[in-house]
C-alpha cells in the first residue's frame with residue numbers, strides 16, 4: 001500500500017475515530033447537572049474507552065456463564081440472540097472495515113474498534129490476526145472464542161463488565177437482578193439501558209469532534225434532543241428496540257424508512273388539458289434527521305406509470321442527503337429532512353390520453369452511498385498496490401454496499417386520464 005493512500009485513508013478514518021475519549025467528558029457536562037446525574041456517571045464507567053479486559057471469570061461459573069460468545073448467551077437468551085443476529089450490530093466487523101483494518105496503523109484501527117468491536121478481548125484477537133507488534137503471544141483463554149473479533153458488536157460489549165451482567169430494570173413480574181440462584185450471579189439493574197444516552201457513545205460525536213460546515217459528522221443524540229420525540233419521551237430504544245427487541249432497524253430497512261415518512265399525493269386539473277401534481281413528504285417518524293448520517297443517499301421521485309407498467313415518466317426528483325466528497329474534506333450539500341419538516345415535489349404534465357395511469361412516489365435508497373464512492377475511488381486509484389486479500393475484501397465491501405440499494409413505493413394514486421377526449 002502506498003504511503004499516500006495510507007495517509008488519505010488515515011485522514012478520513014481518524015476523523016471518524018475522533019468520536020472517542022472527549023465524548024464522555026462532554027456527555028457529563030451536557031447531562032443534567034453534570035456528574036451528579038447517576039445515568040451519566042454509570043455511562044462514563046460503562047463506556048470507558050478503551051474498555052478494560054474482563055479478567056478471569058469467577059471459578060463457579062460454568063462454561064456458558066463464563067463465555068463471552070453470543071452463542072453462549074443464546075443458550076438462555078434465544079430471543080435476543082435471534083434478533084441481534086439479523087441486525088447490523090452483528091455485522092459491524094464486515095469487509096468494509098476489515099480491509100481498512102489491514103491498511104491502517106494499529107492505533108488508528110483501535111479507534112474504530114471502540115465502536116465496531118469494543119471488547120479488549122476482540123482487540124487482542126484482531127492484533128494477533130494482523131500481527132500487530134503489541135499482540136498477545138498466547139492463545140486466548142477458554143472464555144474467548146477465537147473469532148470473537150469477527151462477530152461485531154457482541155452481547156458482552158453492551159452487557160458484560162468484569163464478567164458481571166448489566167441490564168435494564170427487571171420487567172414487572174420478573175425476578176430482580178439480585179434474586180438468589182440466578183445464572184451468572186444475576187445482574188445489575190441500570191436505568192441507563194433505557195436512556196438515549198446509552199447509544200450516544202457510538203452514535204454521537206463529542207462537541208469538539210470532527211465537523212464539516214459547522215456540523216458534527218455524527219450528531220444523532222443532539223438531533224433527537226431538539227426533536228418532538230425527546231419531549232414526548234420516545235427514546236432511541238422506543239423506535240429501534242420496540243418491546244426491548246434487539247432489532248436496530250434503520251436506513252437499510254424499507255419498512256423502517258416507510259415508518260419515517262408521512263406522504264401526501266395530490267392531483268389537480270389545470271388549463272389546456274394539463275394536470276398539476278404535488279407530493280408532500282414529512283419526516284414524521286425518525287427521531288432525528290432523515291437520514292441522520294452522511295453515509296446514505298435518498299432520492300424522492302414522482303413517477304407516472306401506465307396501466308401495463310411499461311411506460312414510466314419521471315416528473316420530479318429531490319435528493320435527500322448530506323453529501324461530502326470522498327475524503328470528507330468538504331460538504332457539498334445538506335438536503336436531509338429535519339424531524340417534522342416537509343419536502344415538496346411538484347410537476348405539471350399533459351393529462352394522459354388513455355385511462356389507467358398512476359402517479360407513484362418512489363423512495364430510492366442507497367444506504368451506503370458514501371462508501372460506494374469511497375471504496376470505488378480507492379480501488380480505482382490504488383487497487384493495484386493492495387495485496388490480494390485486502391483487495392478482495394475491498395471488492396466485496398463495494399459489492400455489498402451497492403447491493404444494499406433498494407426502492408420502495410411510498411404511495412400511489414390514479415391519474416385522471418382521457419379528460420378532454
Ligand code: HEC
Pocket residue numbers: 064065067068069070072073074075076077155156159160165166167168169170171182183184186187189
Ligand atoms: C445459563 C443460562 C444463561 C446464560 C448462559 C446467560 N444468561 Fe443472562 N440471564 C439468565 C437468566 C435466567 C437471567 C434472569 C432474567 C431472565 O430470566 O431473563 C439473566 C439475565 C440477564 C440480563 C438481565 C436482563 C434484564 O431483565 O435486565 C442480561 C443483560 C443478561 N442476562 C445477559 C447475558 C449475556 C450477555 C450473556 C452471554 C455473555 C448471558 N446473559 C448468558 C440466564 C443466562
Ligand code: HEC
Pocket residue numbers: 070073074077080081082084085089153154155156157158159167168171193194198237238241243244246
Ligand atoms: C448495542 C448494545 C446491545 C447489544 C449488542 C445487546 N444488547 Fe441486550 N439490551 C440492550 C439494551 C439497551 C437493552 C434495554 C432496552 C430497553 O430498555 O428498552 C437490552 C436488553 C436486554 C435484555 C433484557 C430483555 C428484556 O426483555 O427485559 C436481555 C436479556 C439482553 N438485552 C440480552 C442480550 C443478548 C443475549 C445479546 C446478544 C445476543 C444482547 N443483549 C445484545 C443493548 C444491547
Ligand code: HEC
Pocket residue numbers: 012013014016017018019020091092093094095096097100101108109111112113114115116201202203204250293294295296368371397
Ligand atoms: C463513534 C463511533 C464510530 C467510530 C469510532 C467508527 N465508526 Fe464506523 N460506523 C459507525 C456507525 C454508527 C456506522 C453506521 C453508519 C450508518 O448506518 O449510516 C458506521 C459505519 C461504518 C461503515 C459502513 C458499514 C459497513 O460495515 O460497511 C464502515 C466501513 C465503517 N464504519 C468503518 C469505520 C472505520 C474504518 C473506522 C475507524 C477509522 C470507524 N468506522 C470508526 C460508528 C463508528
Ligand code: HEC
Pocket residue numbers: 088089091092093094114115116118153157198199200201202203236237240241248249250251252253367
Ligand atoms: C459500541 C458502539 C455502539 C453502540 C453502543 C450502539 N451502536 Fe448502533 N451501530 C454501531 C455501529 C458501528 C453500527 C454500524 C453497523 C454497520 O453498518 O456495520 C451501528 C448501526 C446501528 C443501526 C443501523 C443503521 C443502519 O444503517 O441501518 C441502528 C438503527 C443503531 N445502530 C441504533 C442503535 C441504538 C438505538 C443504540 C442504543 C440502544 C445503539 N445503536 C448502540 C455502534 C453502536
Ligand code: HEC
Pocket residue numbers: 196199200203220221224229234235236237238239240249250251252256257259260285286287288289290291292293294295296
Ligand atoms: C421516533 C422514532 C425514532 C427515534 C426516537 C430514533 N430513531 Fe433512529 N431511526 C428511526 C427511523 C424511522 C429510521 C429510518 C429512517 C432514517 O434513516 O432516518 C432511523 C434511522 C436510524 C439510523 C440509520 C442511519 C441513518 O443515517 O439514518 C441510526 C443509526 C439511528 N436511527 C440511530 C438512532 C439513535 C442513536 C437514536 C437516539 C438518539 C434514534 N435513532 C432515535 C426512528 C427513530
